Each structure stands twice: as C-alpha cells, then as structure tokens.
Amino acid sequence: MPSCATIVSPPSYAIPFFTSTSSTSSPTAKLLSKRRWNPLIQTKTMTSLGSKGAVRAGVSIEKETPEAERPETFLRGGDTAEALSSSSSVRARFEKMIREAQDSVCDAIEAADGGAKFKEDVWSRPGGGGGISRVLQDGAVWEKAGVNVSVVYGVMPPDAYRAAKGAAASPDEKPGPVPFFAAGISSVLHPKNPFAPTMHFNYRYFETDAPKDAPGAPKQWWFGGGTDLTPAYIFEEDVKHFHSIQKQACDKFDPTFYPRFKKWCDDYFYIKHRGERRGLGGIFFDDLNDYDQEMLLSFATECANSVVPSYIPIIEKRKDTPFTDHQKAWQQLRRGRYVEFNLVYDRGTTFGLKTGGRIESILVSLPLTSRWEYDHKPEEGSEEWKLLDACINPKEWI
Amino acid sequence: MPSCATIVSPPSYAIPFFTSTSSTSSPTAKLLSKRRWNPLIQTKTMTSLGSKGAVRAGVSIEKETPEAERPETFLRGGDTAEALSSSSSVRARFEKMIREAQDSVCDAIEAADGGAKFKEDVWSRPGGGGGISRVLQDGAVWEKAGVNVSVVYGVMPPDAYRAAKGAAASPDEKPGPVPFFAAGISSVLHPKNPFAPTMHFNYRYFETDAPKDAPGAPKQWWFGGGTDLTPAYIFEEDVKHFHSIQKQACDKFDPTFYPRFKKWCDDYFYIKHRGERRGLGGIFFDDLNDYDQEMLLSFATECANSVVPSYIPIIEKRKDTPFTDHQKAWQQLRRGRYVEFNLVYDRGTTFGLKTGGRIESILVSLPLTSRWEYDHKPEEGSEEWKLLDACINPKEWI
Numbered sequence: 001m002p003s004c005a006t007i008v009s010p011p012s013y014a015i016p017f018f019t020s021t022s023s024t025s026s027p028t029a030k031l032l033s034k035r036r037w038n039p040l041i042q043t044k045t046m047t048s049l050g051s052k053g054a055v056r057a058g059v060s061i062e063k064e065t066p067e068a069e070r071p072e073t074f075l076r077g078g079d080t081a082e083a084l085s086s087s088s089s090v091r092a093r094f095e096k097m098i099r100e101a102q103d104s105v106c107d108a109i110e111a112a113d114g115g116a117k118f119k120e121d122v123w124s125r126p127g128g129g130g131g132i133s134r135v136l137q138d139g140a141v142w143e144k145a146g147v148n149v150s151v152v153y154g155v156m157p158p159d160a161y162r163a164a165k166g167a168a169a170s171p172d173e174k175p176g177p178v179p180f181f182a183a184g185i186s187s188v189l190h191p192k193n194p195f196a197p198t199m200h201f202n203y204r205y206f207e208t209d210a211p212k213d214a215p216g217a218p219k220q221w222w223f224g225g226g227t228d229l230t231p232a233y234i235f236e237e238d239v240k241h242f243h244s245i246q247k248q249a250c251d252k253f254d255p256t257f258y259p260r261f262k263k264w265c266d267d268y269f270y271i272k273h274r275g276e277r278r279g280l281g282g283i284f285f286d287d288l289n290d291y292d293q294e295m296l297l298s299f300a301t302e303c304a305n306s307v308v309p310s311y312i313p314i315i316e317k318r319k320d321t322p323f324t325d326h327q328k329a330w331q332q333l334r335r336g337r338y339v340e341f342n343l344v345y346d347r348g349t350t351f352g353l354k355t356g357g358r359i360e361s362i363l364v365s366l367p368l369t370s371r372w373e374y375d376h377k378p379e380e381g382s383e384e385w386k387l388l389d390a391c392i393n394p395k396e397w398i
Numbered sequence: 399m400p401s402c403a404t405i406v407s408p409p410s411y412a413i414p415f416f417t418s419t420s421s422t423s424s425p426t427a428k429l430l431s432k433r434r435w436n437p438l439i440q441t442k443t444m445t446s447l448g449s450k451g452a453v454r455a456g457v458s459i460e461k462e463t464p465e466a467e468r469p470e471t472f473l474r475g476g477d478t479a480e481a482l483s484s485s486s487s488v489r490a491r492f493e494k495m496i497r498e499a500q501d502s503v504c505d506a507i508e509a510a511d512g513g514a515k516f517k518e519d520v521w522s523r524p525g526g527g528g529g530i531s532r533v534l535q536d537g538a539v540w541e542k543a544g545v546n547v548s549v550v551y552g553v554m555p556p557d558a559y560r561a562a563k564g565a566a567a568s569p570d571e572k573p574g575p576v577p578f579f580a581a582g583i584s585s586v587l588h589p590k591n592p593f594a595p596t597m598h599f600n601y602r603y604f605e606t607d608a609p610k611d612a613p614g615a616p617k618q619w620w621f622g623g624g625t626d627l628t629p630a631y632i633f634e635e636d637v638k639h640f641h642s643i644q645k646q647a648c649d650k651f652d653p654t655f656y657p658r659f660k661k662w663c664d665d666y667f668y669i670k671h672r673g674e675r676r677g678l679g680g681i682f683f684d685d686l687n688d689y690d691q692e693m694l695l696s697f698a699t700e701c702a703n704s705v706v707p708s709y710i711p712i713i714e715k716r717k718d719t720p721f722t723d724h725q726k727a728w729q730q731l732r733r734g735r736y737v738e739f740n741l742v743y744d745r746g747t748t749f750g751l752k753t754g755g756r757i758e759s760i761l762v763s764l765p766l767t768s769r770w771e772y773d774h775k776p777e778e779g780s781e782e783w784k785l786l787d788a789c790i791n792p793k794e795w796i
Contacts, residue, residue: 137772336764356671370767370768371767374517374535374544
C-alpha cells in the first residue's frame with residue numbers, strides 16, 4: 001500500500017484536501033457552494049483548469065462557509081445510490097461513528113466540568129462536505145476543550161495523487177484528477193489543574209477513487225488515528241489506567257496492535273529539537289489498510305469509544321487536587337512544549353496552516369495559556385524531573 | 399549576487415552553519431576544539447569525509463560547549479595575519495560592533511528595568527567560534543529580554559555552496575568544501591506592561607571564501623538585519639517615534655533604504671495563516687551586498703546604535719501605565735501570534751530548530767507567557783481592533 005499519510009491524512013483538526021484555489025472565487029465555484037451535488041459542474045471546473053492549472057495552484061483548502069445548523073449528514077444526496085456499495089457505506093458509517101463519538105465525548109466533558117457548555121460552529125465548504133467544531137473554554141475543570149469532526153471530499157490534482165502513490169510519473173502517464181473522501185474526529189482537552197492531564201485523540205478515514213480517466217484503477221482507503229496523554233506530573237496509576245484501556249481496545253483486534261501503536265505514538269509525538277516527547281504517549285497509527293476494512297472500522301470505533309473511560313476517571317480523581325504556583329508554572333512550561341510540537345512538527349497542523357485550513361479549528365489544539373522560561377531545568381529527582389525523564393526515555397506502563 | 403539567505407543567513411539567534419555531524423565526535427574534532435586554529439587538521443578532516451560524506455551528513459550544527467568566561471574575540475589566532483586584509487578586518491570590526499551593541503543595549507535595559515540583571519552564558523563550538531547569550535527574566539519592566547551575539551565559522555559542504563550560489567552543478571564541476579564566516583547580534587525584548595511594546599532587532603554579516611579547490615573564485619559577503627516593533631496597543635506618537643529613528647538611520651546612507659526596508663519588514667513578518675503581520679514593522683533587509691562594503695558596515699552599525707534611542711523612550715513612557723485584566727489578556731493573545739510567527743515562519747528559528755542549534759538561545763525569542771482563545775475577535779472600533787487592523791493593513795507611520 002502506498003503511503004499517502006505525509007500529504008493527505010494528517011492527525012489534526014482540519015482534514016485537509018487538495019483543490020485549486022482558483023475555483024473558490026469563480027462563478028462556477030459559487031454554483032458549487034449550493035448543497036446540491038452536481039458532479040458535472042465540478043468536473044468541468046477541474047477540467048477547465050487542466051492538470052497544469054491544478055498543479056500551479058498547488059495544495060490548498062477552500063474557505064469554509066458558516067452554517068446555521070448541522071446537517072443530518074455531510075455526505076451529498078448524489079451519494080445515495082452509491083451508498084449501497086460497501087465502500088460508500090464505510091463512509092456513511094464512519095461519519096455516523098465520529099459524530100456519535102463527538103456527542104458522547106462532549107457530554108462526558110460537560111458532565112465532568114459541571115457547568116460550562118460547548119460552543120458549536122458548523123461550517124461547509126463549497127467543494128464538498130463540512131464540519132462541526134465544538135469548543136468549551138474557561139470551564140470549571142478545562143481551560144480549553146475542542147472536539148471537532150469534519151467530512152470533506154473533492155478532487156486531488158494528479159500530482160498530489162502521484163505523490164500519494166509514491167510513484168514517479170512515467171512520461172506517457174497522464175492521470176486525471178482523483179476524487180477523494182476524508183473524514184475525521186479530532187480533539188484536544190487541556191484541564192486547568194496541573195495534576196489533571198491533557199488528552200488528545202484523533203480518528204480518521206480516507207478514500208481515493210480511481211483517477212477520472214483511468215476507471216479501471218483500484219480505489220484505495222486507509223485508517224489513521226490515536227489517543228495520547230500529556231500530564232505535567234506522573235501518577236503511575238493514572239498512566240497505567242490510560243494505557244490499559246488503550247491496550248484493551250487494541251487487544252480485541254490484534255495482539256500486535258498495542259505494542260506497535262504504542263511505539264508509533266512515542267515516535268510520532270517527538271519534539272526533535274528538545275529530544276523529548278510531548279507527553280506519555282498512548283497509541284498512534286496511520287495508513288492502516290492491510291487488514292479487513294470492516295475490522296478496521298470496528299477498531300477505530302472501539303478506540304473512539306475508549307476515550308471517555310480511559311480519560312474521565314483520571315480527571316475526576318485529579319481535578320480538585322490543591323496545587324502551588326510552582327506546579328502551575330511547570331504545567332504552563334509543558335504547555336509550551338505542546339505548542340512547540342503542534343506548530344513545528346504536527347503534520348495536520350503544519351499542513352493546515354500552510355494550505356489555508358480553518359485556522360480556528362486547527363489552532364484550537366493550542367492551550368489557552370503557555371510559558372517559556374530561558375534554560376529551565378527541573379531539579380534532579382524532583383517530580384518535574386521525573387516527568388521530563390519519562391518524556392525523554394519512553395517507558396512501558398503496563 | 400546569488401541569494402544565500404534562505405539557507406545561511408537567518409534573522410535569528412543562532413547563526414547556523416554547515417558542517418558534518420560526524421566530525422564533532424571524532425578524535426580529530428576534539429583536537430579542533432582547542433582554541434588554536436590548525437587549518438591543516440581541519441582540511442584533513444573534511445577531506446577524509448570526502449564531498450559525499452559531507453553531503454550525506456547534510457546540514458547540521460555542532461553542539462556548543464559552555465565556557466567559563468567570554469573571550470576577547472571569537473576570531474581565531476590564525477586570523478591575525480589575515481586580519482590585515484580588508485575582508486577579515488570587516489569580520490573583526492563587525493564582531494567588535496555587535497559586542498559593543500550587546501553591551502550598550504543590555505546596559506540600557508538594566509537601567510530602565512531598575513533592578514534586574516542579565517544572566518550571561520558564553521559558549522564555543524568545536525568547529526570554530528562561539529557566542530554570548532544574555533537573558534533578563536522576570537524583571538520589573540521586562541518579563542523576558544534576550545540579547546545574543548554569535549560569531550561562527552566553518553566549512554560548507556559543496557552542495558550547500560551550490561545551493562547558495564543558486565546554480566546547478568555541471569557534471570565536471572567538483573568544488574571542494576567552502577569556508578564561511580557568520581556573525582550576528584539578535585534580540586527580543588518582551589515587557590510586562592501591555593502598553594509597552596515588544597521589540598526585536600537582529601544584525602548579521604556573512605562571508606564565504608573561494609571553494610578550497612578553486613582559489614581563483616571570488617569571495618562573497620553580505621549584510622542582513624532589521625529592527626521592528628510589536629505593540630499590543632497603538633500609541634501613534636510611539637510608533638511614529640520608532641519609525642522616525644529607523645528612517646533617520648536609513649536616510650544617512652540612502653534615501654531609498656527606509657521605504658524599501660520598511661516594506662520588506664511588513665512583508666517578512668507576515669503570519670500567512672492569519673493574514674496579519676505580527677506587529678507594526680520597522681525595517682528589514684537581507685542579502686545586501688550591492689553597495690560599498692564599508693558603507694554597509696557603517697549602516698549596520700548605525701542601525702544597531704539606533705535601537706536604544708528608538709525604543710527606550712517608549713518604554714519609559716509606558717512601563718508604569720495602569721492596565722486592566724482585559725488589556726493584559728489582549729497582550730497575551732498578541733504574544734501567541736508572536737509564538738506562531740517565530741515557530742512557523744521565522745527562517746532563523748525554523749532553521750535553527752531543524753538543524754540542532756542552541757535551543758535555549760533560539761527559543762529565548764519566545765515570550766515568557768502567551769495565550770490562545772478560540773475564535774477571538776476584538777469588538778469593531780475598539781483599541782484592540784485598531785491594532786489588529788494595522789497588522790492586517792500595514793500603514794505608513796511617517
């Protein structure tokens with residue numbers, strides 16, 4: 001399976017996609033912004049640009065349009081006929097799954113916070129699809145909690161498809177634009193109490209169709225995602241609990257999943273210039289398609305359903321623990337590291353920023369507040385030092 | 399003149415350079431870490447790697463070594479004979495200038511702060527040169543003020559030199575490693591009071607020698623730098639004062655400098671994903687060599703000498719102005735933008751992070767504290783809105 005991940009399936013808030021910037025402001029694009037799907041018009045737009053136009057326009061994201069209410073589905077009416085086929089049924093079921101997960105995680109967060117409510121923003125994009133961003137800010141327990149879903153589809157320029165396939169173009173190969181579908185849920189939860197950990201999760205599903213002028217070519221699909229914990233202080237029982245629930249979810253499907261995805265997580269959330277991970281890991285996987293598609297859909301669902309039981313009990317235990325200014329400052333320094341990782345390394349964030357994704361959705365992952373002290377070094381043997389040590393030298397928690 | 403700037407003259411704290419990672423830990427490299435310059439050993443090291451080794455090792459920065467005291471000069475003893483030539487005399491005079499500027503800026507900051515003192519870290523690097531980092535943290539006026547100088551030299555792999563020349567290698571062209579010299583002063587000053595602006599300045603000088611196996615090729619040199627102001631609130635008289643002093647410095651040398659470098663500054667400090675500049679600009683230039691070298695050395699000196707008179711009077715006026723929590727929170731949001739620019743776009747920072755520069759020197763540019771609120775929009779017509787508007791639509795201040 002070729003790896004598309006470096007380009008098209010980032011583990012962050014906005015599911016990026018490939019389209020031409022020029023189409024957004026054209027009269028044709030305005031027609032496309034109507035809900036009703038008209039593949040003829042879209043095809044015409046792309047064709048009129050030609051492959052050269054699409055390549056010149058590069059990778060970009062159309063501007064989103066705010067919507068007054070969330071639709072039943074972000075899939076288009078035109079997909080209904082196709083929806084009977086197994087492939088589009090995975091699309092529909094994945095959207096249903098992430099939207100249910102968004103509801104259940106937000107419900108659990110609101111219940112644990114005990115007062116604050118999520119603010120919801122619904123948006124659509126002219127080219128196809130849209131998203132629901134939910135943010136709870138300055139609650140009793142969380143300083144910032146974002147839980148976003150997006151379901152987007154469109155057409156990749158041929159060059160992006162080639163890059164995704166990882167193959168060089170042969171001189172006589174001229175594939176047309178490639179239809180794609182990407183859907184995901186993504187969330188970062190930053191509590192106020194320095195003993196209550198930050199948690200991030202993201203699950204996503206990606207499909208490409210055959211290039212428009214090569215109808216025989218196979219469709220491709222893959223899953224990605226993960227759930228990871230970022231405390232400022234280590235409570236071993238908390239970290240063990242978190243990793244155990246992740247392992248349980250993995251073990252239901254394949255005994256190799258947890259060790260493999262645990263290491264993948266440690267490798268991914270690495271702040272190279274610091275030589276440390278941003279937190280204590282969890283699971284992470286990408287480009288997963290070398291298993292049964294139904295099995296992976298069930299696995300992603302299981303992972304998303306494990307978010308609340310792996311995290312909320314830890315919050316309940318730590319949210320009211322008294323803390324000092326010193327401990328708060330250390331949490332803020334670790335939040336600074338979170339910012340460094342997300343802005344410098346996270347593929348979804350950096351891709352989203354560079355291609356014009358919905359900035360507020362992408363950067364909701366940043367903490368409300370953070371801190372950088374010059375040359376800060378925790379005292380050897382201190383609780384702060386122990387956390388740093390575990391970020392430098394990842395441990396096996398179970 | 400070819401542009402080397404995207405690779406070798408970043409406007410930030412660590413002056414990066416090209417060398418082979420492998421040479422740092424070799425016994426030969428240890429010999430090189432002695433102060434006495436031995437070109438024979440260095441040449442041998444590079445030759446033993448061969449051009450392929452150097453290319454494979456890629457772009458990297460040697461680890462710095464802490465030093466107990468600052469040396470008289472970071473130039474090597476072996477440079478003394480050469481120092482009589484005009485080229486190395488620019489090196490020596492530029493080092494002298496930036497070290498004097500470091501002293502005078504730090505003195506002015508300490509005097510205005512009225513209590514806090516800079517902490518100094520001196521470091522050297524085995525391959526050649528070193529630096530002096532000075533940081534004042536949690537003072538009465540500044541929450542974080544960093545003023546760094548570095549003077550580094552070494553050898554660029556041939557590929558980096560080719561990239562710097564902007565020319566493709568011809569099949570029979572096999573240039574050897576290229577000696578280079580880079581020196582700079584860089585500073586970011588973040589005050590506590592939201593009415594007192596952040597200021598950044600950076601001045602740098604760069605030279606390459608002829609490739610070792612092409613002694614006839616010309617040496618190349620250029621200057622870069624700038625000074626810019628980042629307030630959270632606009633006091634028109636302050637911004638006019640700041641820009642006037644910058645313009646005065648420019649006008650002493652060329653009437654085209656201020657308008658050209660003012661626009662360059664607005665263009666450079668652009669946070670693309672926000673569509674806004676990080677602040678209200680100043681001057682910025684890079685790759686400057688199409689003027690007399692002595693004239694540009696004088697110009698850089700004049701710019702560095704303009705830092706204190708353009709900035710300190712503003713601080714004196716604003717440092718004790720009473721402010722509300724709302725105004726402090728807005729300053730913190732603008733600090734968040736500063737972090738976004740530096741981590742995502744600033745060439746010096748991103749280059750330094752990716753190549754292993756001295757992290758604490760590079761990231762001292764980040765504010766002590768910063769803030770990100772979801773979808774924050776200042777009320778139209780408010781003071782916060784006016785600042786944002788000026789960051790989105792750069793103005794002519796004088």
